[in-house]
Amino acid sequence: MAATTASETPLPALPALPAHVRVLIIGSGFAGLGTAIRLQESGERDFLVVEKGSDVGGTWRDNTYPGAACDVPSQLYSFSFALNPSWSRSFSPQPEIWDYLRRTAREAGVLDRFSFDTEVHDAAWDAEDRVWRVVTSAGTVTADLLVSGAGGLSEPRLPDIEGIETFEGQLFHSARWDHSADLRGQRVAVIGTGASAIQIVPKLAELASHLDVYQRTAPWIAPRPDRAYTGVEKLGFRLVPGLQRLYRAGIYWGREALVPGLTLQPRLQALPQLVARRHLERSISDPELRRKVTPQFTMGCKRMLISNDYYPALDSAHVDLVTDPIAEITPTGIRTREADGTTREREIDVLVVATGFYTTDLPIAHHIKGRDGRTLADAWAEHGMSAYKGTTVAGFPNFFQVVGPNTGQGHTSMVHIIESQIAYLLDALRVMDERGLTTLEPEATAQRRWNDRLQRRMRHTVWTKGGCSSWYLDEHGRNTTLWPMSTVAFRRLLRSFDPDAYLTSTASKGAST
CATH class of the missing domain: 3.50.50.60 (FAD/NAD(P)-binding domain)
Structure with a gap:
């Protein structure tokens, strides 16, 4: 059985890691690639994407098993800023999704700032210089902001079976x-x-x-x-203004029901x-x-x-x-x-x-060290994964996690969530520039209130009351994986950055609120 591959030319290789970038992104799936494209569109070109694989695509690069396909409708499984009129079916097979991501990356012109075959060994916050020091298999780089786009479906879990x-x-x-x-x-x-x-x-x-x-x-x-899809439909998606967005909107609201x-x-x-x-x-x-x-x-x-x-x-x-x-x-x-x-x-x-992935013990969390030297995994060990708005974490300055705790979906496309988090990150950068901020991190109380609210809401969900035990739950029995409200609510809550919930500092001053 031949390997499934995307029908594209080889991707360009970054000649060497820069010594310093403003934004360093880990991972090149939907989360990492989307962040890179939106940063460039906003005028921010000083970024680097490091990817342990040899290509973009994340889970859609790695999962090439027979029959691999998306169980979310194709119309929802693309960036809103890069619709794909060429989907062959209403539910896309893996090769098409991978081809879409490669084509989108190439057409966006961001691949010159991607370093493939580059694994992150250690990322530690340097409080004195206020930068992230990131040690990779290709060298060390510092960054003002660190963005993790390493999702929960990236590291396979083998069953713990004797023999x-x-x-x-x-x-x-x-x-x-x-x-x-x-x-x-x-x-x-x-x-x-x-x-x-x-x-x-x-x-x-x-x-x-x-x-x-x-x-x-x-x-x-x-x-x-x-x-x-019929030839007429695909032609309409390509030529009729607004038709594909109308299809997409109808499917989206049907899922929200x-x-x-x-x-x-x-x-x-x-x-x-x-x-x-x-x-x-x-x-x-x-x-x-x-x-x-x-x-x-x-x-x-x-x-x-x-x-x-x-x-x-x-x-x-x-x-x-x-x-x-x-x-x-x-x-x-x-x-x-x-x-x-x-x-x-x-x-x-x-x-x-076919026993799944490390979804509640993210492998990347063991390699990211915050202000006090603890890793994300250490910070989450006692009570499970938690973040503020699923995106930032107390004790980890200038760190953003796309597809973080309690952002997963049980009914619709993760791309909608990813784009909401990217918008929040971009607005945070805008606020940093306007106010001359060098660091920001969520207040511990703000993060606690956010997660207490989520867990109270989680008591009413089918994931808690439905009579099963699932990979959505961590070892404490808490659902730290899924978002317990609508994606409309998530987008509204992350529409703009809220500096009042953060500890911040400027180049000339210490931390402030």
Whole structure:
């Protein structure tokens, strides 16, 4: 199976890291790339983007597994300032999204300030010089402001299963797909039934001689309303002023209609839950399999999934859904614990783990050190991730996190959130310039009030009351991942920078409020 690649020419390489920049951005996915483009558009050209990969794209560069596609409508999955009239379908496949990001970066003219294959080892605030000292694999650079665009879906998490290191067949994570593996006629197992797994399983079912799918919790899966755009539609998107924005607005407000059922009253999920249940009943004929895949929690409590071919794949004669708990992985297969206490080994040739990412323990947080020398991970260790407006953190001057704590979405596109945070950052830069500020960081009390309000609101959401345990929750049982209100509210709250909530300083004075 050949690797999925974007059909673009190689990207230019930065000759060497500059000694100092005003803004240093970590990551080149939607968050990092969007920040770079908007900085340039605002007149700020003194920035650098460092990216550990060899190309832009973030998760859409790395996730090249068979069937990879977006589960948010294409019209919402682009920057508002760079619409894409060329989407082939209403839900975009991975190669198209990656091509879109590469093309957008190239056309924006920002790639001369990107340093690829550059990993951040350490970023520490220097209180004396009031700069960030960032040590990378390509050298050291200082910056007035540090922006992290390293999202929560960047570092794959392997399952903590005894014996996984002893497996002698081919083993890989869905986000690190081994395209050299020939899966035709192989005995394959997939651990996980989340968003990636339900896209992978139908493709593997077409290739494998036998496929085992290991399910811990049955997810809710709704029909995928996917279709190819007609030539007339694509021509209209390209030539008719405002048509594509009209499509986009209609889809956006349709998605926002889901917000009350997610964030205020889970009982409002009854209708979409009924649609999903009928989808299940139409797709699976075997009563026992139907029982196994029927969810036991309110829809939306875990990530809502969409697929038209996952259930039929499970219903195939050569596919088994395994719900017995995994006891261990052996050199030749997976051993499960049966209901009567005995164990059974299922032999396999290939093991695919689709077990998600480090979403509540962000890897980048272990490399960013604030004013007192503690890392972000240390600051968050006791009570979980928190930030002010999901973007700035007390004790970390001149630091902005795009896609920070409690900014995730359970119903719509993260690009809307990303653009809201970028607007907040740009307005902060404007205020710094107008007032001659050299540093700013949110007051601890302002950050605490913000997060206390979020957690109070979180009590009413389906993610808290829906009867499930999900990757949205951290080890303390707190949802520090998702935004518990509408994206309209988020944009309004981040429309302009609010210096009254910040400790600030100027070049000639100490900290002030």
